[in-house]
Amino acid sequence: MTPRTLCLLIAFAAFVTAVGTAVWLAWPGPDLTAQADLSDDPVHLNFEASDDPDSDASEPPDVVVLSNGIRLTNIPTHCRADTRGSLLCEDRCDSDAACPADRVCAHHPDFGFRDCLPLHRYCDDASDCTASDVCHPVDTSASGQALRRCVPRGALPAGARCTGYARGLEGECAPGLLCVHEFCGPPCNVHDPDACASGTECAPNPYRVLGACVPSCRDRACPQGERCETDYAGEVPICRPFIGPACLDAAPCAANQDCLRGFAEPTLETEAFECRTRCDAKAPCAKGLTCDETSGYCFQPCTLDTDCPTPERCHVLHRRESQRGCGFIAEGLPAFHR
Structure with missing residues (x-):
């Protein structure tokens, strides 16, 4: 390689480095006036918002787009979207006798439809659970059998604030209560208009069928330092603390x-x-x-x-x-x- 060629190569490398550095320095920072608001993030477990609410016809069989645009994945084929932004599922059994001997016709813990579920998921008494759990009633089978499950020994009562957006019985809440929308509350079905007591509404779980009765501010004022707000259109409005004006x-x-x-x-x-x-x-x-x-x-x-x-x-x-x-x-x- 001649000295002249070597000089040209060094000059070219220096030029590329200078251009790259200039581009990096000139690259704009994040658009802070449009910074993402994490509280509006619609992803919980495995559902997300769809840009096209009418695109369900082209979706895979296990994907359902709700009437409010929420896109749910891994959905059973016998569940479909209703007109209220939730799922409507058909039962898979109507009696315990319709199931094999090692199963019982009970409600699916996520989607609410009756299905033949394994009996080993349930408990008979405290001896079936660990010391940190309690054998608590969670369901009644299609034939009237009381079903119990080992759940954590939580202490928070209904209406108390809890952490997370739970899909099941939450350890912070007292046995039998769910943690949904940051509140402990008794389980409910979004399709039952009388599921919750006055002053509370059924806040859906991520699968938009079952949920918990949580305090609603739809018809009441929030305490000082809190404001009534919803995450998405159609959600249960709740009081959330804030600071600043x-x-x-x-x-x-x-x-x-x-x-x-x-x-x-x-x-x-x-x-x-x-x-x-x-x-x-x-x-x-x-x-x-x-x-x-x-x-x-x-x-x-x-x-x-x-x-x-x-x-x-x-x-x-x-x-x-x-x-x-x-x-x-x-x-x-x-x-x-x-």
Whole structure:
């Protein structure tokens, strides 16, 4: 290789490296004004939202698209979508005698239809369970036989807040209660209009048939520091705690501000709201604030959490930058409320 060729190769490599570096540096950070709101994530276990509610005709046999656009996968072929955003399933048996000797005609724990289920799933007394469980009644067979199952010895009563979006009996809740939409409640079927007591509604499990009776705020006001909200259209409205101004309800932001939403640390269960002032070259921020050009909102620079007013915290505004600002979420500015 001649010296001239070697010089050309080195120059070409340097050019490629320079272009790559320039592209990386110029690549925009996340669009913080459209940042995803994790509380609206429709994926729970194995169901998701469909972009086309009418696309069920082209779906695989085990996929059902509900009337509200929710797309369920791994669905039994004898279950279909109804007009209320849930599933309607046909029973597979009508008596215990219709099942083999080692099975019983009972309700499917996820979908609610009667099917021949193995007897070994159930217990007779506490001796069939571990020390941390209790043999609790969970169902009645098609022929009237009481069925019990080993469930955790939870302590939370109906109406108490619990963790998660459970598909079955939850360890935090007292035996016989489910944890759905962050509340413990007695089991219910979404197709039974009288399944729940006054002040509660049947919040569906991920399979949209069975669920739990949870406190509803549809016809009542929430306590101070909480707001009535649903995750999706048609869901049971529940009271959720929040911090910051009630700028989506009774305390709207000023004309030059937007009500932005994020999550308060360290938990994702509490919502956070704040009024952020819009800014650009023609509309600078007030003294002490800096305009974030990526999002177009003013922020308060900071180095430590103690530089921010409580309950805000100091966080990195963008992943590829070291600039930090006060806010209510771990990273980036809060997103618009959807």
